Amino acid sequence: xxxxxxxxxxxxxxxxxxxxxxxxxxxxxxxxxxxxxxxxxxxxxxxxxxxxxxxxxxxxxxxxxxxxxxxxxxxxxxxxxxxxxxxxxxxxxxxxxxxxxxxxxxxxxxxxxxxxxxxxxxxxxxxxxxxxxxxxxxxxxxxxxxxxxxxxxxxxxxxxxxxxxxxxxxxxxxxxxxxxxxxxxxxxxxxxxxxxxxxxxxxxxxxxxxxxxxxxxxxxxxxxxxxxxxxxxxxxxxxxxxxxxxxxxxxxxxxxxxxxxxxxxxxxxxxxxxxxxxx
Numbered sequence: 001x002x003x004x005x006x007x008x009x010x011x012x013x014x015x016x017x018x019x020x021x022x023x024x025x026x027x028x029x030x031x032x033x034x035x036x037x038x039x040x041x042x043x044x045x046x047x048x049x050x051x052x053x054x055x056x057x058x059x060x061x062x063x064x065x066x067x068x069x070x071x072x073x074x075x076x077x078x079x080x081x082x083x084x085x086x087x088x089x090x091x092x093x094x095x096x097x098x099x100x101x102x103x104x105x106x107x108x109x110x111x112x113x114x115x116x117x118x119x120x121x122x123x124x125x126x127x128x129x130x131x132x133x134x135x136x137x138x139x140x141x142x143x144x145x146x147x148x149x150x151x152x153x154x155x156x157x158x159x160x161x162x163x164x165x166x167x168x169x170x171x172x173x174x175x176x177x178x179x180x181x182x183x184x185x186x187x188x189x190x191x192x193x194x195x196x197x198x199x200x201x202x203x204x205x206x207x208x209x210x211x212x213x214x215x216x217x218x219x220x221x222x223x224x225x226x227x228x229x230x231x232x233x234x235x236x237x238x239x240x241x242x243x244x245x246x247x248x249x250x251x252x253x254x255x256x257x258x259x260x261x262x263x264x265x266x267x268x269x270x271x272x273x274x275x276x277x278x279x
Contacts, residue, residue, distance in 0.1 A: 002030035005172065005204055006052060007074075009064035013047050020060065022047050022225070022236040027243070031068070033220030034195050034205045038212060040270050043225045044236030045208040046176055052206065053096050053174045054088055057081055069095060070171060070202075093122075097170035099178040103161035105149050111160050112145040118168030127167065134163045137193050138186065154181055162190050166197055173198075175207040179214070187211070191218040212270075216262040220246045224266055242269065 006029040013022040022044030029035055037045050050056040052067075059065065059078050066074040080088050097118070105114050112131070119127045132142065138159045144152060152160070158181045165173055173194070179187035195218055198205050209215060215222050222244040225236040244252045244262055252259040259265045 002032060004068045005029045005031040007064055007066045007068070008062070011051070011062040011065055012060040013044060013051055013058040014060045015047075015056070015058060019233050020230070020235055021058075022051075022238075023228075024048070024238045026240045027223065027238055028240070029204075029206070029221070029223075031070075031204055032198070032202055034191070034198060034207065034218055035221045035223060036215035036219040037206065037208045037223045037225065038210070038215055038266060038270065039225035039236060040227055041210075042234065042236075043227050045225055047236070048223075048225065048238075049174050049176055049206065049208050052077070053098065053172075054080055054092055055098075067095070094169075095171045097165045097168035097173045099162055099165035099173065099175040101158075101177040101180040103157045105157055105161060105164075107149050109149070110145070111147050111149060111152060111156075114149065115145075115160055115164045115167055118164060122169045124167075124169070131163060131167065134166065134193065135159075138163070138189055155183075155186065158182055159186070159190065162194075166194065171203055173203065173205045175205065177208060177210070179209075179211075187214060188217065212263045212266050215266070216252075219244070219262075222252070222262060222266065224270060226269065227271075 008024050008027040011024040012020055014020045037048055039045050047058050051058045054077060059081065062078050065077045067077055068074050080091060109117065115131050116127055132145065135142065135145065140156060140159055144156060149157065158179070162178055165175070179190050182190065191214060194205055223238060224242055225238055226242065228235055228237040241255045244254050244259055246252050252262045
């Protein structure tokens with residue numbers, strides 16, 4: 001049995017005093033591999049990422065929301081919001097790395113400096129060869145290492161941000177549409193690189209994506225966020241019995257039943273309002 005990474009029970013998410021945007025009665029995410037969070041727009045995919053990554057104070061209530069680092073005791077994420085901002089920042093820097101569709105590259109640094117920055121801040125040295133190998137796999141020209149960010153295309157910037165996320169020390173890499181600006185071939189190259197590195201280092205990637213085909217091709221676990229209606233408002237709901245798991249054979253199963261085509265299976269569920277079974 002795989003080691004746990006996140007354990008969630010009775011999680012309600014909202015922004016400020018606004019309406020509830022996501023409800024997760026139960027969800028277990030195991031350590032290792034690549035997890036995709038999928039769903040239609042507005043159901044709370046990014047909200048879940050922000051919650052697990054401590055990026056935004058979205059937790060309205062939770063009976064359990066624990067992160068299990070590789071070493072040490074479980075960390076209750078809700079309690080982290082009672083700590084000073086600097087303590088939370090240190091926690092994220094110790095355990096998490098992030099890649100966003102908006103690359104957030106530093107314009108005053110060269111491409112190479114942007115990619116090296118997270119590793120250098122954590123005391124790593126001799127990393128240029130590794131970065132250049134990543135660049136070659138993602139078809140970034142060698143001369144772009146010393147280029148200004150303003151001289152690079154949007155797709156090149158997206159790949160640089162992807163490499164920067166890989167270079168940051170982390171147990172969990174969170175990605176919010178990290179390949180959203182890339183063509184299919186390049187997106188596949190990024191996911192191949194990510195999956196290989198996660199496997200080599202026993203780390204975990206948690207990716208928000210609209211691309212069901214990409215999830216079908218690369219995910220070890222797919223968490224669909226389903227659309228529900230409550231008091232005339234739409235919100236997101238996660239049913240742990242609708243989570244897909246990839247078997248050793250490469251095929252998916254859901255709650256013990258085989259799923260021959262995950263992309264079609266998901267598409268049939270994500271655009272229709274879901275009515276959770278009553279207890």
